[in-house]
Amino acid sequence: MNNPILIGFMGSGKTTVGRELAKELNIPFSDLDLVIEERIGHTIPEFFSSQGEAAFRKIEADQLIAELDSENILATGGGTACQAVNQEILIQHDRPVIWLQPSDETTIANLSGEDWGKRPILADKSVDDLIALKESRQEKYGKTADLIIKVDQKTPEEIAKEIIEELKNV
Numbered sequence: 070m071n072n073p074i075l076i077g078f079m080g081s082g083k084t085t086v087g088r089e090l091a092k093e094l095n096i097p098f099s100d101l102d103l104v105i106e107e108r109i110g111h112t113i114p115e116f117f118s119s120q121g122e123a124a125f126r127k128i129e130a131d132q133l134i135a136e137l138d139s140e141n142i143l144a145t146g147g148g149t150a151c152q153a154v155n156q157e158i159l160i161q162h163d164r165p166v167i168w169l170q171p172s173d174e175t176t177i178a179n180l181s182g183e184d185w186g187k188r189p190i191l192a193d194k195s196v197d198d199l200i201a202l203k204e205s206r207q208e209k210y211g212k213t214a215d216l217i218i219k220v221d222q223k224t225p226e227e228i229a230k231e232i233i234e235e236l237k238n239v
């Protein structure tokens with residue numbers, strides 16, 4: 070099997086479900102955000118405030134290519150699949166790209182509390198801004214996705230199992 074790549078908006082569960090999927094399939098897991106944090110020696114919010122988003126996007130694109138050299142299940146960052154350069158890479162690759170798709174309500178619930186502050190893109194943003202950003206990105210995720218998985222009211226384990234079933238048909 071070509072191991073899947075998870076895409077989707079912040080809080081859709083890419084990291085959480087990716088870990089579960091890797092456990093179920095007994096395949097190593099990589100999380101692009103975490104690999105980048107190890108590489109730069111700072112948290113992503115720290116890097117955004119010192120170097121800015123454009124610098125982050127360069128490293129993200131570079132690290133995406135590096136991660137695709139491995140067979141690990143890959144959880145991308147929330148903006149990875151929205152960058153044109155990354156879309157090219159994801160489309161050309163023959164690994165299945167899975168879009169985790171939550172409702173607005175689930176997105177807000179998943180990002181409330183601590184998780185909001187860990188995402189620099191959300192700094193100083195309201196809930197309405199968050200929903201507008203999510204809406205503006207939908208078409209971009211759709212462009213690269215081979216499979217859409219709706220995640221509302223499902224546990225990470227259930228989502229992982231559904232992905233495994235659906236992958237048999239991709």
Ligand SMILES: Nc1ncnc2c1ncn2[C@@H]1O[C@H](COP(=O)(O)OP(=O)(O)OP(=O)(O)O)[C@@H](O)[C@H]1O
Nearest residue numbers: 078079080081082083084085146147179223224225
């Ligand atoms: N299916 C789920 N059921 C319950 N909680 C969930 C589910 N999926 C994710 N969460 C929770 O939502 C929060 C965000 O999840 P996660 O970090 O996996 O999202 P992400 O898509 O990786 O976000 P980012 O794009 O910012 O990396 C976490 O606190 C996680 O525990």
Ligand SMILES: O=C(O)C1=C[C@@H](O)[C@@H](O)[C@H](O)C1
Nearest residue numbers: 079102146147148188189190
């Ligand atoms: O949605 C985004 O643009 C981001 C999501 C996070 O996963 C990180 O990759 C970073 O905070 C940017």
Ligand SMILES: [Mg+2]
Nearest residue numbers: 083084102144
């Ligand atoms: Mg994540």
